[in-house]
Amino acid sequence: MGIEGIGARVTRKEDRRFVTGLGRYVDDMVLPGMKHAVFVRSPHAHAKIAGIRTDQARAMPGIIAVLTGPELKADGIGNLICGWMIHSKDGTPMRMGAWSPLAVDRVRYVGEAVAVVVAETRGQARDAAEKVEVDYEELPAVTDAVEALKPGAPQLHPEAEGNLIFDWELGDAKAVDEALASAAHVTRMRIVNNRLIPNAMEPRAALGHYDRAEDHFTLWTTSQNPHVARLVMSAFYNVAPENKLRVIAPDVGGGFGSKIYIYPEEIVCLWASKRTGVPVKWTADRTESFMCDAHGRDHVSEVALGFDADHRMVALKVDTIANLGAYMSLFSSCVPTYLYATLLSGQYVIPAIHCNVRTVYTNTAPVDAYRGAGRPEATYLIERTVETAARELGISPAKLRRRNFIREFPYQTPVILNYDTGDYEASLEAALKAADYAGFPARREEAKRRGKLRGIGMSCYIEACGLAPSQAVGSLGAGVGLWESAEVRVNMAGTIEVLTGSHSHGQGHETTFAQVVADRLGVPIEQVSIIHGDTDKVQMGMGTYGSRSGAVGLSAVVKALDKVEAKAKRIAAHLLEADESDITIENGEVKVAGTDRSLPWAQVALAAYTAHNLPTGMEPGLKESAFYDPANFTFPAGCHIAEVEVDPETGHTTVVQFVAADDFGNIINPMIVEGQVHGGVAQGIGQALLEGCRYDPASGQLITASYMDYTMPRAADLPSFAVATTNTPCPNNPLGIKGCGEAGAIGSPPAIINAITDAIGTNDLSMPATPQAVWEAIRRQGH
Amino acid sequence: MAEISMTVNGRKVTATVEDRTLLVHFLREHLGLTGTHVGCDTSQCGACVVHLDGKAVKSCTMLAAQASGSEVLTIEGLAQDGELHPVQAAFKEYHGLQCGFCTPGMIMAAVDIINRHPNGLDEKTVREELEGNICRCTGYHNIVKAILAASEAMRGRAAEAA
DSSP states (O other), rough: HHHHHTOOOOOOOHHHHTTTTTOOOOGGOOOOOOOEEEEESSSSSSSSEEEEEEHHHHHHHHHHEEEHHHHHHHOOOOOOOOOBBBBBBTTOOOOOOOOOOOOOEEESTTTOOOHHHHHHHHSHHHHHTTOOOOOOOOEEOOOOHHHTTTTTOOOOTSSSGOOOOEEEEEEEEHHHHHHHHOSSSEEEEEEEEOOOOOOSSSOOEEEEETTTTTTEEEEEEEESHHHHHHHHHHTTTOOOOGGGGEEOOOBOOTTTTTSSSHHHHHHHHHHHHHHSSSOOEEOHHHHHHHSSSSSOOOOOEEEEEEEESSEEEEEEOOOEEEEEESSSSSSTTTTTTTTGGGGGGTTTOOOEEEEEEEEESSSOOOBBOOTTTTTTHHHHHHHHHHHHHHHHTTSSSHHHHHHHHHHHHSSSSSSSOOOOOOOOOHHHHHHHHHHTGGGGGHHHHHHHHTOEEEEEEEEEOOBBOOOOOOOHHHHHSSOOOOEEEEEEETTTSOOOEEEESSOSSSSSSSHHHHHHHHHOOOOOGGGEEEEBBBTTOOOOOSSSTOOOOOIIIIIHHHHHHHHHHHHHHHHHHHHOOOOGGEEEEEEEEEEEEEESOOEEEHHHHHHHHHHOOOOOOOOSSSEEEEEEOSOOOOOOEEEEEEEEOOOTTOOOOOEEEEEEEOOOSOOOOOOHHHHHHHHHHHHHIIIIIIIIOBBBBTOOOOOOOSSTTTTTOOGGGGOOOOOEOOOOOOSSSSOBBBBOHHHHHHHHHHHHHHHHHHTTTTOOSSOOOOOOHHHHHHHHTTO | EEEEEEEETTTTEEEEEOOBBHHHIIIIIISSSSSSSOOOOOOOOOOTTTETTTTEEESSSBBBGGGSEEEEEEEESSBBBBBBBBHHHHHHHOOOOOSSSSSHHHHHHHHHHHHOOOOOHHHHHHHGGGGOOOOOSTTTTEEEEEEEEHHHHHHHHOOOOO
């Protein structure tokens, strides 16, 4: 590794613009003639729309247009879709209810878009939006998925009788039932995974521009995957054909999954721009983010985990109800199925696993992938259950896990996945050491003397990143391929541009991707530019989610680099009159090994373009592209240990120590990887202690719709974290990397809850473990 | 409409704005200073923090008219002669930012925290002082480190100057 190459702790190239206020986010964009959109949203969780009157609003100052659902439909704009087909166990396809970008005759959640007002200023648009009169006929609402499945519950979609979207299963039910019947011990739990609101700090925004001269659309949007946005808007929403639609995702202020999906507002801004002839910008206020961004999690599960007399796991049975909200968001169906049930083997040998999942419509915001997406739900379920089992069996949680660890790879689980490599003992050991696990009893005693209840809890998680290969996910119902593309463009004077379909919204690609190029070609990272987030510049891409940018996106870059390097070597061999196999590239020079003959990198680049002296038959230029389709998922894994102190008088929990020991395979930039872990852990601790989306069950109103009501983790809620890494390189991609973006949010919630339940002596505790919840749990124990 | 005039990043500006114009919207939309961000609508997130007459304020929580006659410093005015302010430099050095959206407000708040604690800071104080600023990316770990390091650097400079 060079000082800027793979493995180097390089500070980020992109930081200078961000720390000086020169980042360029969608809401910062201004176009000549640009007008402002404000949406009229449903105040009801469930209602029929009997009529919409816009005449008063149209008469307000500065109004350009007031547009409604029927006009959108008349222009042929399509309904939003879910792009992953799941079939119920009876073979019937999932039941997708119609979701119009602007509601036509019925609204199904608070905040659903009903009309849009376009005006000279945002203030004028807001004033006029308040004058749009919608006649609602209220209907009874249901927000809880378990309630929604009961007979007599309010019904959301005619397509989905009983509010059931699909009833799906994975695994061998008969084998599981038999194994549980003869198990020496069965641990049973009801596990609730609390609903979360993603809350990227940048609210979503969209700026649509229709160019009449070219009959061409441009959309600036807060997207993690602009190419997917373009595909979906052209192929399904009928906004514009792909060749007439450019999507740009400039600096994007965090995503965490919530900016994967294509939302009604993006479609409407483009359509409204054509309708009005002016560029139309919309920026969510935070209340809209709470109401309308896709939420995460919201599972209720019954679990049974059986053990033999030697404490070896014999079977796992899981029955889950997953709330998908009022409409099926773009990837909502794969989250509680192929990103969830497939992970239920955890780090353990479990001979038989069966999981049944029922997904349900409710009068709440759509639910889709949020940092981890299915994998946090699986990890929380298995790690809470294993910890509880250890307590019931009277053996240490580390010992029970060790007894059941998978130790031979590759390992085929009973739930599709084939783990390629790992060393779970190593990460457990690293975490135990970093946490001074052995010293815990003394710390507990010391806390007791101060009147505090101290607890320690662990979680050993497995993750599957970089969904793949395309052929396999296609057979499971995915509507897209999950490759990535890259182009490496060596310019005439030797600087390099890398065009990638991955998208950075905080992950630091401009630095890490440049490090890979620097490592390979020996050029300084300042001479390498990473270009992303623009469908007119980068030809193809699938975007950033599921911790795929490193494992998949960078692999495509490496493939393109292979081609560039091979061609550069051929050119250099020709110019230096040497054999191609003797050419090496080091420190910005192209050399003949074992001699003093060399050419500067820039001279080889120039030679490729002057084309004055190239090998016979060679095309000019030094620019190569590649698609990379992974052979398998990657499987990051690790062990997180939390130590907490609970004040029994108030129920308040303080996280006194948090250790994350993760195996991410090879690492490009440890500083950035540690940052990803810190952020993920903070979100996981947020889920465990603070965050919980609440709808009023009677009215369906979103109660947690602001930062006054939804508890975001703040600096004083969190400790500094101890982060360690172990390494079993991924054998399936050229850099041996696994992905690190979601691990923190996956591993940490069960570690925290296991620690609190250890402290208070009861397993009966749900997330978020607020002071009230913990206090009540203590009181139930009669402390 | 309100007639307002103020000094922003050392430059005198005057304008006529709607009475209801918030300071943050005046900075972003009238002056094109888009480094100051809007992350919420309840004065909680702190993405909009600027300095008003030397003190950190949330620019989403005051009218532009209320700032008339004041000196305003935004993130764009913090670096001097192309050299990053020690807090900006520390955020970069310690990886105190990821997506960058909360960063301008975080940095402006941090400068104020350091100014108010000339005798230095500890981790607990920094975490408590950051109560009005929300970050979703970093888990605050590296933000805290950056502020502690910047505090030390600025005290070192002050000692040299004295």
